[in-house]
Amino acid sequence: MAWHDKLVSDKSILHFINAQRNFVKNSNKIDVYDTLLKRQYLQGVLFNKKPNKVMNHNLEGYTLYDCARVIGPVAVYHTIREAIDFNPSISLLVLKNLHNPIDMAFHLGFLTEREYLCLMLQATTPVMSYGTVYKKLVGNNLIGIATPYHSGPILVDCSLGETAVRNIMYSIDTEEIYYDKNHVVDVNGIPFTSPKAALATGTIKSIGRHKGGAIALGIQLLLAAMSGTVLRNNAQTLDIDGENSLFLLLIKSSPALNRILTAQLEDIFKENVYVPGRRNQ
Numbered sequence: 001m002a003w004h005d006k007l008v009s010d011k012s013i014l015h016f017i018n019a020q021r022n023f024v025k026n027s028n029k030i031d032v033y034d035t036l037l038k039r040q041y042l043q044g045v046l047f048n049k050k051p052n053k054v055m056n057h058n059l060e061g062y063t064l065y066d067c068a069r070v071i072g073p074v075a076v077y078h079t080i081r082e083a084i085d086f087n088p089s090i091s092l093l094v095l096k097n098l099h100n101p102i103d104m105a106f107h108l109g110f111l112t113e114r115e116y117l118c119l120m121l122q123a124t125t126p127v128m129s130y131g132t133v134y135k136k137l138v139g140n141n142l143i144g145i146a147t148p149y150h151s152g153p154i155l156v157d158c159s160l161g162e163t164a165v166r167n168i169m170y171s172i173d174t175e176e177i178y179y180d181k182n183h184v185v186d187v188n189g190i191p192f193t194s195p196k197a198a199l200a201t202g203t204i205k206s207i208g209r210h211k212g213g214a215i216a217l218g219i220q221l222l223l224a225a226m227s228g229t230v231l232r233n234n235a236q237t238l239d240i241d242g243e244n245s246l247f248l249l250l251i252k253s254s255p256a257l258n259r260i261l262t263a264q265l266e267d268i269f270k271e272n273v274y275v276p277g278r279r280n281q
Contacts, residue, residue, distance in 0.1 A: 040241075083250055094246065094248075118250055123224075134187050141219040148261075168202075224245075
């Protein structure tokens with residue numbers, strides 16, 4: 001039994017939380033999920049609370065949810081469950097004030113199992129450099145795309161930093177290094193020799209130098225406009241509570257859409273290309 005089991009009254013939500021918890025442990029072998037979840041709870045973030053639907057926001061054409069003081073996985077569960085139950089052919093959702101821990105790959109898998117083609121963008125509190133400007137200017141933002149496929153979902157998700165804060169935290173907990181030390185640097189671009197020092201004052205480098213930083217900035221700008229939230233970081237440490245904004249585009253699959261996707265995928269598979277998420281390659 002997990003420590004939070006008695007705190008969650010809705011069994012379907014509890015199952016969702018524990019499924020994500022097991023996914024994180026099994027796929028990443030990084031057990032900081034409980035640490036982040038407990039931190040939220042001790043700070044007054046709630047398991048038995050729903051995100052608020054924001055009725056009067058500046059733009060039209062999507063649904064905006066305020067997830068403040070809602071445990072991260074619980075907030076995501078409620079918003080995607082509402083979209084699935086409503087069952088339109090296309091849903092566009094934006095979540096603001098979203099707390100960690102959330103796992104993009106898990107949520108994409110959950111949606112493709114229910115026959116959705118998904119695009120997900122996540123903007124985080126800035127912990128990453130912009131190219132060679134080694135200051136915390138943009139979030140270690142994420143892009144995820146997933147589609148159903150007859151032999152198993154195709155899932156692509158990628159953060160734009162060269163490592164993740166979770167890897168550094170895990171390295172401290174286990175006293176083993178689970179990231180490349182060159183990926184976390186000081187303001188002069190010099191790597192740290194110690195994970196504790198890296199976590200205390202470091203900055204994560206963006207992938208592809210300016211290209212990764214520019215894509216991260218684009219995600220940050222899009223979600224700032226759609227959520228009405230500016231994500232800032234005035235802390236030295238990488239180990240911050242942080243908040244996230246999340247963009248979700250959900251497209252309900254259909255026989256016609258499946259035929260197009262299958263033709264596109266099989267044109268790639270015939271060249272023996274590895275595609276993330278595909279099994280038995």
